[in-house]
Amino acid sequence: MSKQLPETTNFLKQAERNVTLEGAMPLAKLERLSEVLCGNTGDLSAKLHFTSGAGHLGLHGRVEASLELTCQRCMKPMKHAVSGRFRFGLMTSEGYEDKLPPDAEPYLLEGDEQSVIEILEDELLLSIPLAAMHENECSEILQKMNEDRQVEKEKSNPFAALKDLKID
Numbered sequence: 001m002s003k004q005l006p007e008t009t010n011f012l013k014q015a016e017r018n019v020t021l022e023g024a025m026p027l028a029k030l031e032r033l034s035e036v037l038c039g040n041t042g043d044l045s046a047k048l049h050f051t052s053g054a055g056h057l058g059l060h061g062r063v064e065a066s067l068e069l070t071c072q073r074c075m076k077p078m079k080h081a082v083s084g085r086f087r088f089g090l091m092t093s094e095g096y097e098d099k100l101p102p103d104a105e106p107y108l109l110e111g112d113e114q115s116v117i118e119i120l121e122d123e124l125l126l127s128i129p130l131a132a133m134h135e136n137e138c139s140e141i142l143q144k145m146n147e148d149r150q151v152e153k154e155k156s157n158p159f160a161a162l163k164d165l166k167i168d
Contacts, residue, residue, distance in 0.1 A: 005046060005120075008113040011090055014050035015057035021116075022047040027065060030121040036128065038077040039068040046120050056099055057090040059107065063120045069132040080132050084123035 003023035014021070024043040027033065034040040044065035051058040064083040071078045088107035089100030097106045 002043070002045060005048075005116055007117050008115050010112055011050065011059060011107075011109055011114045012057065012092065015052050015059065015090055017050070018052060019050045020047065021050075025117070025120065027067070029117055030124070033067075033121050033124055036125070037068055038070055041068070042066060044120060044124065048116070048119075054101075056096075056101070056104075058088065058101075058104060059090055059119075060087040060104075061085070063123045065124055067124070067128065069128065071134050072131040073133050078132065078134055080129070082124060082127035084127040086119070086123050088119075 005021060005023040005025045007025075007029065009021070024045050027037070027040045027042050027044060030040070030044075042065065044063055046061060046063040048059060048061040051060070062083060062085045064081070066079050066081050068077050069080045070076070087101075087104045089097075089104035091097070091100075091106055091108050094108060100106060
């Protein structure tokens with residue numbers, strides 16, 4: 001079983017110590033994400049690397065989850081795997097954005113503890129497709145329409161008659 005991630009931690013101290021946190025968190029703890037899901041059962045898995053060096057503190061990591069979304073074709077629940085990667089430059093005050101690596105987003109540290117939940121939730125929300133759909137036709141109507149379209153396409157081929165004239 002995976003280790004549980006903390007809901008909050010002191011990003012500054014973790015970065016100074018070059019700590020890596022890896023584990024799981026129940027999707028039910030992510031309130032904003034739960035609003036767009038059909039069900040919030042299951043866990044997310046994440047890995048967070050806090051770093052210090054090169055004149056700045058950083059946080060980078062990944063998050064993965066299998067979410068239960070609503071298919072926009074058939075309006076039925078479906079499982080969809082999502083993942084996100086992130087890279088933040090940690091700042092204790094504004095004005096140091098130019099010291100961060102170009103691929104890092106600035107993250108202003110406020111207070112002693114910062115929310116691990118918010119970072120993971122934001123990344124999962126950004127990873128959800130605009131219109132989630134089953135990979136295959138998910139309803140009998142769509143399957144029938146696809147079959148009819150294929151039959152019509154074969155019938156309307158102007159060169160279909162030439163196939164019969166072909167001499168072997």
